[in-house]
Amino acid sequence: MGDETTRAAIEAxxxxxxxxxxxxxxRIVRDVALAEDLAQDAVVAALAQWPASGIPDNPGAWLMTTAKRRAVDAFRRRARQDVAAAALARELSEAFDEDPGAGLDHVEDDVLRLMFICCHPALTPEAQTTLTLKLVAGLSTREIARAYLAPEATIAQRVSRAKRTLAEAGAALEEPSGAERAERLTTVLGVVYLLFNEGYSATEGDDWMRPALCDEAVRIGRILTALVPDDPEVHGLSALMELQSSRLAARADGDGEPVLLDAQDRKRWDAARIRRGLAALTRADELVAGARAGAGPSGGRGSYVLQAAIAAEHARAASVDATDWNRIADLYAQLGRRTGSPVVELNRAVALGRAQGPAAGLALLDQLEGVSALDGYHLVPSVRGDLYEQLGRGHEAAAEFERAAAMTSNARERALLLRRAEAARRAG
Structure with a gap:
């Protein structure tokens, strides 16, 4: 295997x-920054050794073993200055000798603990999300910068400050419990959903989707439903991700090119994930109903439950034409009232265009002109182009698709938009 092939495999x-x-x-070294350094040291070792020795059968365990060896060495070097470090070094060494793969046995707890640590209240909300996307989601600084529409240098500084703040605050590196866990839960849910969205529609690169990120987000969502079983929003988020991820296989063709909803083969939608998603939505609605009856805080469906309800309408429909677009438009209206998000209104414009005709969608889209939060958002001209196309205004549609293509950083999406522009211009 060549060096470049091995390097690509290590990156994967x-x-x-x-x-x-x-x-x-x-969990082992009790230090976020040190843990990240050790992990990166292990990757450097892999880059040096794997081209000659080949990729091991269990690369994750190999990286863990190498990182633990680095940790043992680091603590031993400090042993003369710190008795506690010497004791920890002995403990680590004994655990390593007994089981070189130790540390991989509590993966779910470790991931959740890391998420809650990254969402520590000593950090600002922006720092919480950025650090979690970096350490938990494994996104690059560039990918996070794209998601935030911010310079890469700003994101890099934010990550560095966040790790420094955790160290200076002496933050306990344990999963919080009780009230403290509840306070961090909203941030954790938001980060999980950001992780899922990056997998569902990659912000940049050559791939339309990154299914591994979706799978990781879905897995964490399932864990959270067991950890926080009485929170409807936790079940709502899990339902939403299950339902959305059920479409992954149908969202791209054999060459990896995007397939839009109208053209998807719904037989390829994952029935098992749809069943799990609908079950999670039912549980969320039961909890909402219980809250209304006095079993907990009131307030009706939250944003994740509403989004899951929208996804459920798609999942239940046999085709695009059979979809209850009026119901979806109404759910988006409820979601918009709850969140105040212009992106939700953009999605409502799509639903209205399906339910009441493209002119109705364009009327709502016109109301969103000048909203600063949508500046540079490529889906605005994309939606407008789609509505123009439905009206037979091909040249205007083509111009909007080209404008959207210039705004996106995803190569597959850009190519799709340019193909749509060409087809719309030919149709006139």
Whole structure:
């Protein structure tokens, strides 16, 4: 295997294993920054050794073993200055000798612990999300910067400050419980959903989707439903991700090119995930009903439950034409009132265009003109182009698709938009 092929394989392994690796190391060394350094040292060792020795059968365990050896060495070097460090070094050494793969046995706990640590109240909300996307989601600084529409340098500084703040605050590197856990839960849910969205529609690169990120987000969502079984929003988020991820296989063709909803083969939608998603939505609605009856805080469906209800309408429909678009538009209206998000209104414009005709969608879209939060958002001209196309205004549609293509950083999406522009211009 050539060096470049091995390097690509190591990068893929890092994408899959970094969250688990860093999470396990945080539990062992009790230091977020040190855990990340040890994990990266292990990758450097892999880059040096794997081209000659080949990729091991269990690359995650290999990285964990190497990182633990680095940790043992580091603590032994400090042993003369710190008795506690010497004791921890002995403990680590004994655990390593007994089981070189130790540290991978509590993956789920490690990942969740890392998420809650990254959402520590000593950090600002922006720092919480950024650090979690970096350490838990394994996103690059560039990917996070794209998601935030911010310079890469700003994101890099934010990550560095966040790790420094955790160290200076002496933050306990344990999963919080009780009221403190509840306070961090909203941030954790938001980060999980950001992780899922990056997998569902990659912000940049050559791939339309990154299914491994979706799978990781779905897995964490399932864990959270067991950890917080009485919160409807937890079940709502899990339902939403299950239902959305059920479409992954149908969202791209054999060459990886995007397939839009109208053209998807619904037989390829994952029936098992749809069943799990609908079951989670039913549980969420039961909890909402219980809250209304006095079993907990009132307030009706939250944003994740509403989004899951929208996804459920798609999942239940046999085709695009059979979809209850009026119901979806109404759910988006409820979601918009709850969140105040212009992106929700953009989605409502799509639903209205399906339910009441493209002119109705365009009327709502016109109301969103000048909203600063949508500046540079490529889906605005994309939606407008789609509505123009439905009206037979091909040249105007083509111009909007081209404008959207210029705004996106995803190569597959850009190519799709340019193809749509060409087809719309030919149709006139």
């Amino acid at each position: 392994v890092w994408r899959l294993e970094s969250t688990r690796l860093i999470g396990a190391l945080v």
